[in-house]
Amino acid sequence: MSTVVTSKDASVAPLPPGRPSWRARLQGPAVFTAVAVLALVVAPLVLEPFRLGLLAKYLVYAIVALGIGLAWGQGGMLVLGQGVFFGLGGYAMGMYLKLTEAQGGLPDFMVWSGVEELPALWAPFANPVFALAMAVVAPVVVAALLGALVFRQRVRGAYFAILTQALAAAFVILLVGQQGLTGGTNGLTNFFELFGQDLALDSTQRGLYFVVAVVLGLLYLGARQLVNSRFGRLLVAVRDGEDRVRFLGYNPATVKTVTFAISAGMAGLAGALFVPVVGIISPALLGVVPSLELVVAVAVGGRFALAGAVLGAVVMNYAKTVFSEELSSAWLYLQGALFILVMTLAPKGIIGLLRRRKEAAG
Template identity: 85%
Template sequence: MTATVRGERDTVGLAPPGPGRPWHARLLGPAAFTAIAVLALVVAPLALEPFRLGLLAKYLCYAIVALGIGLAWGQGGMLTLGQGVFFGLGGYAMGMYLKLHDAGGHLPDFMVWSGVEKLPPLWVPFGNPVFAIAFAVAGPVLLALLLGTLVFRQRVRGAYFAILTQALAAATVILLVGQQGLTGGTNGLTNFFDLFGQDLAADETQRGLYLVVAAVLGLLYLVARQLVRSRFGRLLVAIRDGEDRVRFLGYDPATVKTVTFAVSAGMAGLAGALFVPVVGIISPALLGVVPSLELVVAVAVGGRFSLAGAVLGAVVMGYAKTSFSEQFADGWLYLQGALFILVMTLAPKGLLGLAARARDLLPSRRRA
């Protein structure tokens, strides 16, 4: 019970609920955070030039993946280092549809260059956009269900589970690189021109894609927040803090963890499907071990015990990566690493944890 109450407090927000909260608690509370985020997302298309708006849309795609990691790791204690695999499945599903659509009944360009003479049977269903979008979500979910059933039933957890997911990411990259004629090899899938009759290079299309990504992120955040506030979410936090105790009470932690892992995988797959038309490429370099680790680091920076912190961390780390690489081309990786070390040293619970500490330091009126 103690574990459940503590996790529930961390999940719901930075300040206790109720109308009697002081002004600074309301200022730093989850409602204010949500209002500021919504305002920023609405104002961004009006204030940013198309290039910067496209970068923000890319950060929001990463934020969807981070939301799933926050659900699996922050709430469930499952340190998954292979979310790039599920992200890549969704991305390649959408990329295959776009390549077939642009080819207009002919072979995609990279297959012609690779000497392929006939469209592989694996590619045929992805000519249908409904199938491609459905597979972008269902494919990662089914893979996560299979992996979770095999792993969690054997009570594999902790570092062993993290290493297993990391190995899955490395193996997936090797497989994709080795199938040049089927996946594009190292270069992946790129050169997309049209999406449902709209020119992908047009500013209006990119603005519309940004709004779609922002709406999907907001909807998934509300769903995830409702999930962690439900009885299932409290049980998930209890499993994180004391899995053996939950098992002794008659619950099945393997089922809860498998479902949560599958939900996070579905979020990553949907993010990959949105990422491809926004950025214009999907390649093995975007779904390997390093990108997966960067997403986990982003969640840690924002605050893994809070869903809002996971989203915030992804956006902050994406912006920092772009800014550092633009201004310090030779040493931006060191600056990004220093940012992570600084946040983890001063705020082990992430940026939202730091905000909570600042709230506690401010003077508050006596509560009844």
């Protein structure tokens, strides 16, 4: 397959082998529709509330994985610190919920910590619009600033991955050390109400599941549209040959910064959804290990396909639940074995294996 670039305005993408058939063009929408029906209609009917809540958690992680797939799979940026952006979104939502329950007073953990006055940082989060906005805006701003500083210096590859990993470690240390401000090691817990709805009710959790599923579907469609756009083709070109793209007159730093910020925004939104679904946000959920687990999930599903990132997150977290329930002392080994097995038999993940079998059958 050849690549043709004649000028700065030319498309930096492989020439397609030909116009796809109508069956090929309908295959993607048909699969998406089938998955949407399965998630929005079948799952709520057949799953008990507890299992439906677990599926909602898996879909929240799939939103983070979707951002990783966009940044890593399409852009070549191995991000090992998405827990930072997930945490920023989660704590923004958690702060709002704690202030709502405090009803003008101090959150319970502040009382236990000896805090006598509500910190100025917390005050604006009493407004739900501000809290929801900051759950996305804060991660995007942090990622954009970091990207602008790092990518202009042409930091990439393993160096960028280590930098994001170090950022996640530092973020956890900061949260743990601010007991009176963040809840310390325990984080923010004991959430009882969301927008006037009791979080303990099955109907509320069912409604949250629908919200998470719809948000994931919309973000997937948006990410797919972005990948298929001119910007997406340029992003793939930066992944495959950053220096070449720079010589053609484009600025890879800008492309990578925008993509990194979008992936961070997805992680922040996922964090905001995670808090009412699971009922906790703590440093233990945001560190290096949770961030690495998400990257592993994307690799298992297939990092070069957005659907693979989503599938990998659901499969790996489901496997984690099953293994931990059945073999509590050995589930980590089984999860690692699953990763090794998939990577050995299918280096491009589950999606790559399915595509290879389809090509062999066709």
